Amino acid sequence: MFVYGWDGWMECYATAQRYAFAYALAAGMAASPQSGFAIAQVAANQATHMTYALTETFRSPQFRFHQFPVTSPLPHIVGGLNAAQPIVLQGYPSMLGLLAQEAAAGRLTIAPRLSIGIGEPLYPSTRERLSRAFPAAPVQNWWGCSETSGLAMSCGAGAGMHLSDDTLIVELVDEKGAPIAPGQTAAKIFVTNLFNRLTPLIRYELSDQPTLLDEPCPCGSAHRRVADLQGRHEENFAYGDDRGERIIVHPKVFTSVLFSEAGILDYQVWQTARGAEIDFLPGEAPGDAVDLSAVGERVVHALAALGVPSPEAVLRPRPELDRRHGGKLVRHVPLDHPTARRHIESS
Ligand SMILES: [Zn+2]
Structure with missing residues (x-):
């Protein structure tokens, strides 16, 4: 639960909608x-x-x-x-x-x-x-949360999303909290809220990992831009290698393989001790048949390339994916995630 004053709530709405109105006018x-x-x-x-x-x-x-x-x-x-x-x-x-x-x-x-x-x-x-x-x-991308309203939104003219530099101080930082340079990807962000005086936020930490873009946007806005987000680090999988070192696998390892398959409409990956079990929604078009073993091999190769020893990957077509986490899809479920237990019990 997060509380807004009335003025802050109106500004929250205006911030959330401003680029949508721009799209509406342009269209x-x-x-x-x-x-x-x-x-x-x-x-x-x-x-x-x-x-x-x-x-x-x-x-x-x-x-x-x-x-x-x-x-x-x-x-x-x-x-x-x-x-x-x-x-x-x-x-x-x-x-x-x-x-x-x-x-x-x-x-x-x-x-x-x-x-x-x-x-x-x-x-x-x-x-x-x-x-x-x-x-x-047109497709607009919107990144925000209940504490900040819109953190960044696409404008329709350039790639990525504009940060709300007028209503928030968004600091993109590395693991140690130092500012990152354009072109780099943040390890986390700190947000200071300038519009909701009822519940001030000062350097509030969020685990999103945006990449800061450098070029000016064709729309003319001076607000900084970030690339579309590619998953959160809570969805990283950690494995051990043969020497006991931790190997971190970012969600994009799975995204790049699975979303390049025309027959995979969406998917959910459950981490296992040595790899992953992948539930997917199959497409309905005639050319959508998925070669389960070939795609599994591509995932295995991607994990092996990162050093995961003798990795395994199993794909299963499903009629629907598990949306128990507030309705949002946790697409990559690490072993220590709160919803991982149900999966182990049921399989
Ligand atoms: Zn723009």
């Missing part, structure tokens, strides 16, 4: 005669989540918000979206990727003019699926 977006200016969000539906609480506070006859819990059965979400006909579709990227597939299969029949990924890393493969399914909708 000449207008309210639809049938559904008005309908905005659909498929994410957590708990009032302690900022994105949920903001939409509840600022709903109006002009802005019609439709909230769909991400933990609902997919056919319910698809049916609700078909009825709502949103002009803006926002939600966790792991769900947006599924909705893109539902649209490609003809079950989801909406025509959004803007898609916004919130709450999870937005990977290039998800962007591509969304752009194919909803060609009239």
Whole structure:
């Protein structure tokens, strides 16, 4: 639970929405005669989540918000979206990727003019699926949390996302807390909040690891830019090598193999003592068959290249992935993660 004063709450909303309004203006977006200016969000539906609480506070006859819990059965979400006909579709990227597939299969029949990924890393493969399914909708990436509102958001003109340099002091630092240079990836960040006086935050540490970009953005904003996030270090897997040294495997090792497979819609990797068990959602298109042993071999090679001794990887197609962590998908589940135990008990 995080508390805002009213002024801070309004600023939180304005910060969250400012680039979305820029996209809307650039696209000449207008309210639809049938559904008005309908905005659909498929994410957590708990009032302690900022994105949920903001939409509840600022709903109006002009802005019609439709909230769909991400933990609902997919056919319910698809049916609700078909009825709502949103002009803006926002939600966790792991769900947006599924909705893109539902649209490609003809079950989801909406025509959004803007898609916004919130709450999870937005990977290039998800962007591509969304752009194919909803060609009239640019894809915005949004990075934030309930304590800070929008930390960074894409503007639509340049790559990556602009930091909220006017409402927050965001320090990108290395392991020891020293500032990193442009082009480098932070080990963590410190955030000082300049707009919520009810609950001040001073150098509040977050474990996200953004990469600082150097070039100016074509949009002209002087706010610094960071690249799209590629996972959090809580999702690193630690293995021991033959000499007892720790080997850290970053989530992008799995992402780069698994999201390059057209037949893998999304996935969840459970760390095992010597490798990984990979649950995946299979695609539905004719060319989507996944060669389980070939993909497993690619994962094994990637782990072996990092020094993991005699690694193993098993792939299993699944009808759905485990969303018990507040509805957000923990895509890479380390052995010591709170949800790892269930997996060991059930397998
Ligand atoms: Zn820009």
